[in-house]
Amino acid sequence: MAKATVKSATAKTAATRGGGKRKTGASQRVAATVDQQRRIQAQVAQADRARPKKTSAGAMQAGARLYPFPPFPKQHKAKPGSEARLDPAPMYDAPFYKGSGKLAGQVAIVTGGDSGIGRAVAVLFAREGADVAILHLDETQDAAETVEAVRAEGRKALVMMGDVRDPAFCRKAVAEVVERLGKLDILVNNAAFQVHSSNFEDLTEEHFDTTLKTNLNGYFNMAKAALEHLPQGGVILNTGSVTGLHGSKELIDYATTKGGIHAFTRSLAAHLIPRGIRVNAVAPGPVWTPLNPSDREAEDVSQFGSQVPMKRPAQPEEIAPAYVFLASRQCSSYITGEILPIIGGY
Structure with a gap:
């Protein structure tokens, strides 16, 4: 009975050690992934620091001619609204x-x-x-x-x-x-x-x-x-x-x-x-x-x-x-x- 108990304990120890080895392998993969993410993070941070500071972008112009953009003159018109009185005049x-x-x-x-x-x-x-x-x-x-x-x-x-x-x-x-x-x-x-x-x-x-x-x-x-x-x-x-x-x-x-x-x-x-x-x-x-x-x-x-x-x-x-x-x-x-x-x- 004592020998059986010793064998059982030995088997558990071996299993634990085996499990520890598997855990160590998983931990290595996790550590490698973390290192990779941090390298990418550092690279992006370095690129951001090197890039000139952005200024506020103006209105997008991608048409055949330039179009007005805010701020416009302050104005309020009576309903239903007149195009003839709008400033700037709509481009139609x-x-x-x-x-x-x-x-x-x-x-x-x-x-x-x-x-x-x-x-x-x-x-x-x-x-x-x-x-x-x-x-x-x-x-x-x-x-x-x-x-x-x-x-x-x-x-x-x-x-x-x-x-x-x-x-x-x-x-x-x-x-x-x-x-x-x-x-x-x-x-x-x-x-x-x-x-x-x-x-x-x-x-x-x-x-x-x-x-x-x-x-x-x-x-x-x-x-x-x-x-x-x-x-x-x-x-x-x-x-x-x-x-x-x-x-x-x-x-x-x-x-x-x-x-x-x-x-x-x-x-x-x-x-x-x-x-x-x-x-x-x-x-x-x-x-x-x-x-x-x-x-x-x-x-x-x-x-x-x-x-x-x-x-x-x-x-x-x-x-x-x-x-x-x-x-x-x-x-x-x-x-x-x-x-x-x-x-x-x-």
Whole structure:
């Protein structure tokens, strides 16, 4: 019995020693890994110390011409906002963009087409060969300038004033476009209402209702009216927003509508596939248009766009080519139900 006990103890000792050897091997590997990580850490630290100190980077410029960046002049504009009174003036004419007949012979409606993204889209559509009807609220001076810009591209232009929240106006506008220009191929839903609210408790029912009915009902009303006339190969383009992707703590109502527009786009696209009509959306980040200076206080406007990685807002002419791409049957015939973000590097 004693011998058995001794043998058992000896076996345990041997096992312990064996286990100790295995542990020593694992410890060596761990130590080697730690040494390797510290060598890499030291190399990176040495490289960081040798590198010149970074200064604050300016706004990113990667376009055909230089674009304005914050700080802008402090300004606050009355709704619905006038492009003619905005400083600096939004850049919409894209002088280096060359048309190539991507929309030749087509007819488009652009809501909110008097200024901002809508104006830039109208001009590039015309440069690509489309006649354009511009719908606006009451910005008559801006709308007149957009009409002149479209006609300067050698295309026909119509302008109509009205409220897209009113289904009767939408039906009347579409019918007039078809009567005067002969048909309808493209609808761009772009009209919008936006006013920030710093405290949720201050967001009134009237404010919330106005945002929803302008941004959602307006798109619905125009799409309903247009679908009676859009042919196979027709296009509906909706203006979404980065706020519909990421949310916005001071634009709860607006972000809600833009998220709804994204869902509306995907759902309507699926619904219209059997009819050969494509539906897509562009979701811009900050863009220098009358919409934002009529939303924010003057101090905030001066820094508009500085929060994105590119450190500046887009100019309308930087956004409009995306609408051309999505409208063109040559460029995007296999694209529907998509949300295209153009958000400055977020």
